[in-house]
Amino acid sequence: MEYYKPNDGNKIYLTQFSIIIEDQFIYLPYSVASLWASAEKNKIVSRNELKHIFFYREPIDNIIKKFDNPTLVGFSNYIWNENYNDILASKIKEKYPNCLIVYGGPQVPDDQIEWYNNRKFIDVCVHQEGEITFSQILKNKKFKDIDGITYNTGKEWIKTSPSKRIKNLDNIPSPYLLGIFDKLVRPKNLTLNAIFEFDRGCPYQCTFCDWGGTIFSKIEKINLDRIYKEIEWAGKNKIDMFYSANANFGIFKKRDEDIVNKLIETNKKYSYPKSFDTSWAKNSNKFIVSLAKKLHDVSLLRKYGVSFQSLNSTVLQNIKRTNLKINDFSGVIELTKQYQMNIMVELIVGLPGETLNSWIDNYSKLMENDNLCIESYPCTLLNNSELTKFINKYNIKYKKVKLENTEIPEYAKQIVSTDTITSNEMTKVWQWTWCARLGHTLGITNEIVKFLFNKGYSVKEFYNNWFDFIANSKGILNKKFNKWNVHLTSYNFQKYIFEYDYLNDIGRYKRNETLIDLKVFLETYYKQENIDILVNLFDAYHYTPEYNYPRTINNITVTHHGMGSIKNYSSFIGLNRKNKGWQCGIVLP
Numbered sequence: 001m002e003y004y005k006p007n008d009g010n011k012i013y014l015t016q017f018s019i020i021i022e023d024q025f026i027y028l029p030y031s032v033a034s035l036w037a038s039a040e041k042n043k044i045v046s047r048n049e050l051k052h053i054f055f056y057r058e059p060i061d062n063i064i065k066k067f068d069n070p071t072l073v074g075f076s077n078y079i080w081n082e083n084y085n086d087i088l089a090s091k092i093k094e095k096y097p098n099c100l101i102v103y104g105g106p107q108v109p110d111d112q113i114e115w116y117n118n119r120k121f122i123d124v125c126v127h128q129e130g131e132i133t134f135s136q137i138l139k140n141k142k143f144k145d146i147d148g149i150t151y152n153t154g155k156e157w158i159k160t161s162p163s164k165r166i167k168n169l170d171n172i173p174s175p176y177l178l179g180i181f182d183k184l185v186r187p188k189n190l191t192l193n194a195i196f197e198f199d200r201g202c203p204y205q206c207t208f209c210d211w212g213g214t215i216f217s218k219i220e221k222i223n224l225d226r227i228y229k230e231i232e233w234a235g236k237n238k239i240d241m242f243y244s245a246n247a248n249f250g251i252f253k254k255r256d257e258d259i260v261n262k263l264i265e266t267n268k269k270y271s272y273p274k275s276f277d278t279s280w281a282k283n284s285n286k287f288i289v290s291l292a293k294k295l296h297d298v299s300l301l302r303k304y305g306v307s308f309q310s311l312n313s314t315v316l317q318n319i320k321r322t323n324l325k326i327n328d329f330s331g332v333i334e335l336t337k338q339y340q341m342n343i344m345v346e347l348i349v350g351l352p353g354e355t356l357n358s359w360i361d362n363y364s365k366l367m368e369n370d371n372l373c374i375e376s377y378p379c380t381l382l383n384n385s386e387l388t389k390f391i392n393k394y395n396i397k398y399k400k401v402k403l404e405n406t407e408i409p410e411y412a413k414q415i416v417s418t419d420t421i422t423s424n425e426m427t428k429v430w431q432w433t434w435c436a437r438l439g440h441t442l443g444i445t446n447e448i449v450k451f452l453f454n455k456g457y458s459v460k461e462f463y464n465n466w467f468d469f470i471a472n473s474k475g476i477l478n479k480k481f482n483k484w485n486v487h488l489t490s491y492n493f494q495k496y497i498f499e500y501d502y503l504n505d506i507g508r509y510k511r512n513e514t515l516i517d518l519k520v521f522l523e524t525y526y527k528q529e530n531i532d533i534l535v536n537l538f539d540a541y542h543y544t545p546e547y548n549y550p551r552t553i554n555n556i557t558v559t560h561h562g563m564g565s566i567k568n569y570s571s572f573i574g575l576n577r578k579n580k581g582w583q584c585g586i587v588l589p
């Protein structure tokens with residue numbers, strides 16, 4: 001096809017199939033709704049009717065039945081829905097050969113001819129921002145004259161010149177305020193998370209990131225009036241989680257503080273949104289913490305996250321993140337401690353330059369602070385990230401690893417070794433991290449280490465001992481570790497990292513066995529200390545529904561508010577790990 005051929009009854013369908021988190025949370029299809037909002041503004045919708053936006057994954061055959069002679073179907077393509085999109089799109093093309101199939105979104109590669117050749121059912125792929133380009137397609141402009149696309153002539157793929165960044169985002173209306181979501185049916189039993197934008201772009205160029213590079217380097221703002229109205233919309237429409245898609249929230253001091261105030265005011269008025277999440281400005285500083293604290297004080301803050309990715313200077317250089325200073329992090333930690341806030345620190349496993357030793361050194365350094373929740377993710381080679389160009393340079397080896405447990409599986413290319421870390425060492429990194437995280441972030445040894453560290457013991461040595469013990473002993477911890485290792489050896493990172501079933505036994509049903517394991521561990525490595533006191537630190541502070549609270553142990557009275565509406569103990573600990581949900585509070589005499 002050379003252009004989108006108009007006729008009298010154009011029927012447009014858009015799709016943006018979401019991830020579903022913890023079987024409960026689903027994201028509204030903001031990106032495709034933004035395309036439609038622009039089209040409406042450009043008054044090109046009279047001939048084109050938006051029949052439906054799909055965002056909830058159902059069996060493909062059910063979805064197909066919902067299309068009525070489509071003339072254009074647009075797919076928002078991400079790493080978590082590409083295979084699903086491909087199957088659906090190819091079936092639509094088979095059934096309705098004249099329907100124009102358009103792909104957009106970050107998983108559309110800039111190049112990679114084999115990707116295109118495997119998808120001959122696609123007519124047009126849109127690169128980068130989609131609003132203007134999509135409107136041009138709808139206006140029946142010839143494909144050869146539209147910038148920023150790769151189109152299928154039937155014989156070959158032709159890539160046009162890159163499109164320009166959208167300078168004035170005010171020309172793009174809000175899909176929320178235009179009422180595009182008003183007609184969407186809320187899938188049963190699911191909680192809606194809505195994505196909003198305050199600005200677009202990121203000044204940094206991290207090589208593992210899809211945004212890294214020059215294309216999105218300038219931050220363009222969206223006007224405050226629109227943002228305020230959207231926040232009001234979210235309140236009125238009982239939106240649970242308000243997710244802001246910007247890369248550096250807090251970077252515009254005055255403006256971002258005004259946004260925080262508006263969020264708080266709206267939550268007071270409607271009791272919604274209930275939670276706010278975003279990527280905070282990378283150069284964390286006291287101002288950013290103060291913004292997060294404002295939200296924390298009214299329980300609106302989902303997490304205060306600091307994305308270190310790595311603390312190793314070679315790695316930071318390799319991934320072009322040296323200009324991104326995590327300013328005065330110790331000051332930030334002290335402040336969060338004063339405010340009784342936790343920090344979620346994100347690290348990436350497998351970045352070029354990382355070694356087994358540098359990983360353990362840096363992770364241990366972070367664990368000297370007991371209010372950090374440290375999360376580690378495998379490094380994924382994204383289609384448009386710069387890192388994919390360095391595969392040979394760093395001798396990167398990767399595996400195609402399954403993401404969520406979806407009926408049609410989706411895969412990510414995850415790094416399993418580089419020139420500085422062998423695959424055996426990488427396995428050890430993950431095993432060591434599983435044990436350290438069980439202790440620190442999931443709380444089994446958090447209080448014990450705090451006590452020992454204050455007496456001068458080394459945190460790194462503690463967690464090296466902890467790892468050796470878990471890997472080689474014969475108690476409950478070793479049994480769970482061995483069981484979970486099966487997910488690691490089958491590269492099921494999703495389960496290995498994000499599921500916590502083992503906690504049901506470790507913290508609750510077989511807690512006595514954990515107490516025995518802890519005793520043996522401490523007697524082996526810390527026999528000069530009072531072992532009972534140390535073991536009791538775990539038993540006192542680590543919540544279990546099996547005990548009645550308040551309870552007194554070692555003359556300390558502790559309490560806990562329980563699991564609320566969450567029924568499963570391991571889900572409760574996992575979901576609340578960011579805020580140390582396992583921790584009992586001290587009742588002052």
Ligand code: B12
Nearest residue numbers: 019027031074075076078079080104105106107129130210
């Ligand atoms: C919200 C979000 C999420 C949500 C999920 C949202 C959902 N709907 O399900 C959560 C937090 C769960 C999430 C998780 C992950 N995410 Co995420 N996430 C984002 C984020 C922050 C915002 C997306 C957004 O709405 N942006 C705003 C809109 C306007 O931009 P956009 O989506 O790119 O859309 C524009 C264009 O792409 C284009 N376009 C999009 N669709 C279409 C369709 C058509 C037809 C056309 C013409 C054009 C078009 O036009 C749009 C408007 O200009 C982005 C980063 C970012 N700021 O974009 C990362 C991002 C999408 N995530 C990314 C990744 C890698 C992940 C994870 C895999 C991370 C990880 N390692 O665990 C996980 C997935 C885990 C899993 N198990 O599957 C990558 C995706 C790369 C890729 N190739 O798909 C991104 C780009 C981050 C990055 N910097 O690299 N994520």
Ligand code: SF4
Nearest residue numbers: 202204206209212247
């Ligand atoms: S990882 Fe974050 S800071 Fe780095 S380029 Fe991507 S969005 Fe920007």
